Amino acid sequence: MFTDMVGYTAAAQTDERAALTLRKEQEDLVRPVLSAHHGREVKSTGDGYLVEFESALKALECAVDIQRRFHERNGGSGVTPILLRIGIHLGDVERQGADIFGDSVNVAARIEPLAEPGGICLSGAVQEQVRNKTQQKLERLAPTSPKGVLAPLEVYRVVLPWMNPGSSEWGTSSARLAVLPFSSISPDPKDEYFADGLTEELITLLAGLPGLLVIARTSVIQYKSTTKSIAQIGSELRVTAIVEGSVRKAGDQLRITVQLIDVSSEGHAWANTYDRKLDDVFAVQSDVARRIAKELKIKSGAIAHRPIEEGPSVRPDSYLAYLKGRALFQSEVSPANYQDSRKQFETALALDPNNARALSGLADVTRYIHYFNFDTPVADWDERSRSYVARAIELDPNLAEAHCTLASILWDDFEYAEAEKEFRRSLTLNPSYSQARQWYAAFLMDEGRTSEALQELRLAEEVDPLSKQAAWWHILLLGILRQTDEVQPRLERLRNLDEGGAVYYGALAYFHFARGEFPEALRASARQVELDPFSAHTGYGLILAAMGEKEKARQWILEQEAGPVKPTLSDLATMYAAIGDLDSCFRHLESALAHHDVSLQILRNEPAFEPMRRDPRFLAVLKKMNLA
Numbered sequence: 188m189f190t191d192m193v194g195y196t197a198a199a200q201t202d203e204r205a206a207l208t209l210r211k212e213q214e215d216l217v218r219p220v221l222s223a224h225h226g227r228e229v230k231s232t233g234d235g236y237l238v239e240f241e242s243a244l245k246a247l248e249c250a251v252d253i254q255r256r257f258h259e260r261n262g263g264s265g266v267t268p269i270l271l272r273i274g275i276h277l278g279d280v281e282r283q284g285a286d287i288f289g290d291s292v293n294v295a296a297r298i299e300p301l302a303e304p305g306g307i308c309l310s311g312a313v314q315e316q317v318r319n320k321t322q323q324k325l326e327r328l329a330p331t332s333p334k335g336v337l338a339p340l341e342v343y344r345v346v347l348p349w350m351n352p353g354s355s356e357w358g359t360s361s362a363r364l365a366v367l368p369f370s371s372i373s374p375d376p377k378d379e380y381f382a383d384g385l386t387e388e389l390i391t392l393l394a395g396l397p398g399l400l401v402i403a404r405t406s407v408i409q410y411k412s413t414t415k416s417i418a419q420i421g422s423e424l425r426v427t428a429i430v431e432g433s434v435r436k437a438g439d440q441l442r443i444t445v446q447l448i449d450v451s452s453e454g455h456a457w458a459n460t461y462d463r464k465l466d467d468v469f470a471v472q473s474d475v476a477r478r479i480a481k482e483l484k485i486k487s488g489a490i491a492h493r494p495i496e497e498g499p500s501v502r503p504d505s506y507l508a509y510l511k512g513r514a515l516f517q518s519e520v521s522p523a524n525y526q527d528s529r530k531q532f533e534t535a536l537a538l539d540p541n542n543a544r545a546l547s548g549l550a551d552v553t554r555y556i557h558y559f560n561f562d563t564p565v566a567d568w569d570e571r572s573r574s575y576v577a578r579a580i581e582l583d584p585n586l587a588e589a590h591c592t593l594a595s596i597l598w599d600d601f602e603y604a605e606a607e608k609e610f611r612r613s614l615t616l617n618p619s620y621s622q623a624r625q626w627y628a629a630f631l632m633d634e635g636r637t638s639e640a641l642q643e644l645r646l647a648e649e650v651d652p653l654s655k656q657a658a659w660w661h662i663l664l665l666g667i668l669r670q671t672d673e674v675q676p677r678l679e680r681l682r683n684l685d686e687g688g689a690v691y692y693g694a695l696a697y698f699h700f701a702r703g704e705f706p707e708a709l710r711a712s713a714r715q716v717e718l719d720p721f722s723a724h725t726g727y728g729l730i731l732a733a734m735g736e737k738e739k740a741r742q743w744i745l746e747q748e749a750g751p752v753k754p755t756l757s758d759l760a761t762m763y764a765a766i767g768d769l770d771s772c773f774r775h776l777e778s779a780l781a782h783h784d785v786s787l788q789i790l791r792n793e794p795a796f797e798p799m800r801r802d803p804r805f806l807a808v809l810k811k812m813n814l815a
Contacts, residue, residue: 188226188246189299190217190253192234193270194672205267210234213269216256224249229287235271237295239280239287243316246275250307251323251345258305258349274299277312294340300676301328301342311341323347327422362483363426365402366390368411369443373436382434383408384510385443385468389430391587392476394619399483402426403621406653421450424652428456428483430475439465439503445475447482457482465503505539508532512548516555528552546579547589554596565783572596587617591626598630599783601812606630621651625660632664632788634814640664655681655690662694666701667792674698689719696726705734723747723754725761732765733795740766755779757786764790764799773804780811787812 192213195206213234221228221238224245229237240246250273261268276298278291294310302308309317314325324346366389371382387404394401402424410420417429432445446458457478461471501509512531515524529552535545550572557568573596579589594609610627613620624647631640644661651657658681665673678691678698685691692715699708712727728747731740744762747754754762756779763771779785785808790796799805809815 188236188238188240188250188273188275189232189295190235190238191232191272191299191672193272193304194670195234209267209269213271216260217253217271220249220253220256224252229285235299237287237292243275243277243313244320247307247309247313247317247321247323247345250275251347254305254307254347258347270304272299272302272304273307274302274309275307275313276310277316298340298342301679302344302676304673306347307345309343309345311343314341314343326425328425362398362428363400363402363424364393364428364430364479364483365407365420365424365426366393367407367413367420367429367431369431370412370433371436372433375436378436380511380514381436381507383514385434385472387513388472389475390619391617392472393430393479394617396476396480399480400650401619403619403651403654405621405656406651409653417448417450417453426450430479436465441465441468441471443471447479465507468503468506469501501542501544502539505535505542505545508535508538509542509545509548512545512552516548516552522556525552525556529556541582543579543583543586543589546575546582547586547592550575550579550589550592550596554592554599565781569596569600569783585616587613587620587623590616591620591623594623594630595626598626598633601814603630603634603813619650621647621654621657624650625657628660628664629786629788632792633786633812635791637664637668637792641668653684655684658684659690659694663697663788664792666697667789667794669701669794671698671702674701689715689722692718693724693726696730700726700730700733705730709734721752723750723752723758725754725758728762729765729795732762732767737766741768755786756782756784757790761789761796764796767798769799769802769804772799773802773808776808780808785812787814 192210195210210233214231217236218228221236224240226238226240226246226249229239238246238249240249253271253273257269257271260266261270274295274297276291276295278289278294280287280289280291282288298308298310308328309325318325325343326346328342328344366386369382369386371379373379373381386407390401390404390407393399406424413420415423421427421429427450429448429450430445431448432443435442441461441463443461443463444458445461447456448454449456459475459478461467461474463471508531512528512535515528515531518524529549532545532549532552535542536549539545553568553572553575557565572592576589576593576596579586580593583589590609590613594606594613597603597606597609607627607630610623610630613623614627617623624643628640628643628647631637631643641661641664644657644664647654647657648661658677662674662677662681665671665677675698678695681694682691692711696708696711696715699705699711708730709727712724712730716724716727724747728740728743731737731743740762744759744766747762748759756775760772760775760779763769763775776785790799790805806815
């Protein structure tokens with residue numbers, strides 16, 4: 188068993204005396220528990236321990252006892268919380284004096300960072316020994332491949348009684364559900380967008396059920412045409428129930444099959460086939476939601492503030508055009524896709540001017556097109572997107588995506604108080620709306636409210652566990668706050684999600700940057716640039732500047748400005764600030780203000796930019812953004 192005190196290194200750098208006091212208190216609490224459970228302390232690692240036991244069950248019982256005592260201690264008033272991570276593995280060891288060595292020790296060390304603060308993780312070998320001997324619920328996590336471990340590792344999380352379970356039994360107030368992408372069996376392959384659209388609509392509808400957490404589209408879309416079993420998918424998404432189905436569309440005739448599956452038994456809890464006309468698609472969606480709510484023992488009288496029976500009264504052909512537009516909008520990021528998406532939304536509105544979803548989509552795509560065309564006057568696209576989303580909300584006040592879009596518009600226009608109201612309204616209507624949570628977290632970072640931003644990012648990862656973007660934002664903020672002990676397990680997870688891609692190496696670069704490991708950061712950033720040469724990479728210039736290579740950093744900035752994909756104005760300001768050229772920094776910030784393209788997350792919160800924040804011009808920028 189390995190234990191580790193969360194955040195100790197960072198705490199010691201901030202206030203060494205206070206950190207040493209907490210470490211001593213941790214020792215005084217842990218050591219008697221080890222003795223009581225007959226654990227042998229092999230060695231202390233400073234802020235943790237390596238311990239061996241004569242049985243896996245005793246190791247687990249000891250770990251639970253430790254975490255229970257810290258939970259009770261942290262609940263006292265006026266105390267600084269002490270959080271431990273604990274990892275347990277079972278295997279042979281080699282002894283050298285009082286110490287132990289071997290692969291089993293290395294594996295246990297790799298399992299410990301996978302536990303959440305205050306939590307316990309076990310290897311599959313330990314789970315096999317204790318599963319029929321303990322009352323603790325063990326929740327299987329997605330297979331992981333920690334550094335230095337050749338084969339994917341099976342890991343289980345111990346669901347402690349006082350912690351929020353990642354999954355729960357049906358009928359409780361915190362059930363978790365995933366709607367897998369419906370398969371399209373239509374004669375025309377071009378109708379596949381309809382199955383994808385039906386999946387997303389059902390996710391949105393179910394997400395409003397009180398007490399039901401529904402996994403976001405960006406995570407479930409990765410299981411399209413998957414060969415994985417229900418048990419494996421349930422484990423990776425940490426859900427107790429899964430919805431899957433198929434759609435056949437021929438003209439205006441639909442055949443929709445739906446099954447609700449219990450992950451633990453892989454048995455069908457409910458299934459139905461609907462033979463309907465296209466006009467009835469909204470009634471089908473409502474009936475499916477109502478049946479699922481009944482099976483999950485969730486009150487189905489309302490979906491947030493909308494009756495479950497209610498469906499949007501939109502012409503079917505307009506609805507189809509909207510689904511095509513949304514599919515294009517969510518596909519590959521490109522100006523061409525956005526232009527095609529806009530045409531479909533406009534077609535949908537020509538067929539039915541009361542299509543609120545199409546209006547909301549048109550507001551989104553109008554703003555995204557602007558990011559590729561700075562020549563468009565701000566007042567033009569801003570006014571049009573505002574009018575589209577205002578009409579959408581007028582037609583359907585309970586449309587979460589429209590409230591999120593309005594929030595982003597208000598945020599870009601520096602109307603912070605109203606923007607926050609709209610973000611909160613969007614998340615009230617759809618708590619599983621991952622994009623809204625990520626944008627709201629970035630909004631909070633702009634305001635310097637980092638603890639609240641962290642909470643939103645934790646919730647974003649909860650509803651969207653396979654989102655690379657949510658993981659990246661979380662790692663970025665933890666790095667900014669120098670909570671690098673929290674970053675390591677998330678980096679491993681992101682490496683698996685991104686399959687060692689550019690997003691992972693960008694996050695790895697920032698992790699090393701936050702720790703002051705600049706050569707390692709530069710290597711990771713160079714690998715990111717190699718994998719994604721068509722993006723502007725702010726991080727590379729930032730790291731060069733931190734290493735004292737100011738002229739090389741300036742040359743990098745100039746190359747990026749002349750490149751095929753130019754950095755945003757905010758990114759340019761960030762890089763110029765890093766090399767100490769504050770005149771260029773503030774010149775670009777002023778341009779960003781004029782283009783409504785200013786992003787302050789890094790400049791506002793990253794410790795490296797303190798000299799820039801002391802410049803009176805930064806306060807002037809904050810005042811123009813209504814942040815001071």
